[in-house]
Amino acid sequence: MQNQENMQTEAVYSSDLTFNLEIWKRELKFHKSELDMFQQKLEEITTREAIGKSSLELESFQNKIMIERNAIVKLLHRCRAKLGNLHSADHYKNIDGQLQYEKRSLYEDLKHYIKLHYEFKEAIMDFFLKWL
Secondary structure, eight states: OHHHHHHHHHHHHHHHHHHHHHHHHHHHHHHHHHHHHHHHHHHHHHTOGGGGGGHHHHHHHHHHHHHHHHHHHHHHHHHHHHHHHHHHSOTTSOOOSHHHHHHHHHHHHHHHHHHHHHHHHHHHHHHHHHHO
């Protein structure tokens, strides 16, 4: 009886974690598409003659976009790896907390990335207001 309850608990945990990972993957993919739109707008602005002294700011945004894209690729890879680990876990054995520990670490990294992304988004939107 105890073993069956543990299996049910692990199945619920697995289902919840899978849900979280899928949501995080979708959010990262959305941020990636936002970065594509930001890059396109920055390229529009570079064609303007009056850009002058703001070209350093523009270049800084382009560099940040490249850095964010790289971060997204790494986070997506970690999400996929976590899903793979989760799907290959033996639910007949008690999970030793490793998946949960890894989830927290990934969760903290995602939280940090999202915070930085929205700070970047606010800054680039202010820049766009000035130039568009």
